[in-house]
Amino acid sequence: MAEPTPSGGADPATERTIRLAGFDRDGIADGPGLRCVVFVQGCPHHCPGCQNPQTWPFDGDAEVVTPSQIRDRIVATELDTGVTFSGGEPFAQADALADLADLLRPRYDIACYTGYVFEALLKKAEEEPGVRRLLERIDILVDGPFVQARRDRLLLFRGSGNQRILDVPASLAAGAAVWTKDPAWVGEDGSARAEI
Numbered sequence: 001m002a003e004p005t006p007s008g009g010a011d012p013a014t015e016r017t018i019r020l021a022g023f024d025r026d027g028i029a030d031g032p033g034l035r036c037v038v039f040v041q042g043c044p045h046h047c048p049g050c051q052n053p054q055t056w057p058f059d060g061d062a063e064v065v066t067p068s069q070i071r072d073r074i075v076a077t078e079l080d081t082g083v084t085f086s087g088g089e090p091f092a093q094a095d096a097l098a099d100l101a102d103l104l105r106p107r108y109d110i111a112c113y114t115g116y117v118f119e120a121l122l123k124k125a126e127e128e129p130g131v132r133r134l135l136e137r138i139d140i141l142v143d144g145p146f147v148q149a150r151r152d153r154l155l156l157f158r159g160s161g162n163q164r165i166l167d168v169p170a171s172l173a174a175g176a177a178v179w180t181k182d183p184a185w186v187g188e189d190g191s192a193r194a195e196i
């Protein structure tokens with residue numbers, strides 16, 4: 001019988017790798033509660049006003065890690081709320097993040113930010129199986145680019161008003177974007193705005 005790996009089953013020698021721009025062990029801005037946030041390196045969208053332009057270059061200064069190494073960091077935080085994938089552009093590393101999601105579910109709920117709109121991801125998924133794999137493994141998708149003209153500081157967990165907070169299983173089932181009704185994400189009144 002093979003020796004179990006320290007990471008709990010995944011074999012580091014054969015795992016895909018993730019180019020990591022950063023890791024926040026107790027973020028409060030990228031979803032409800034204290035969440036671990038995995039920032040990936042590389043983004044093709046280049047939104048004017050982006051707060052993380054250092055994450056744009058795909059050949060930028062990134063730590064290269066396996067999904068099981070990140071899972072171990074997340075478990076070590078002893079937080080049991082959720083994990084958010086952010087960027088950079090998570091769907092540019094969709095297969096490796098889908099592997100990470102497999103290691104995290106069902107213990108953690110998983111949210112993902114993307115500069116693509118959901119409809120574009122569905123189209124992309126026809127050519128790129130990894131995009132479909134990642135969509136099938138996340139609970140919440142905050143979609144769309146940051147649009148400076150629609151910036152609004154009172155929005156919950158979003159930078160600009162064009163972005164949506166989607167229930168991914170419901171959206172996949174409908175084949176169309178479905179907003180989440182989870183009050184933790186959109187508030188008790190469903191407005192997805194912070195109280196003034």
Ligand code: SF4
Pocket residue numbers: 043044045046047050051052053055087088089114115145146
């Ligand atoms: S998608 Fe996100 S990380 Fe990429 S440029 Fe836009 S705001 Fe920045």
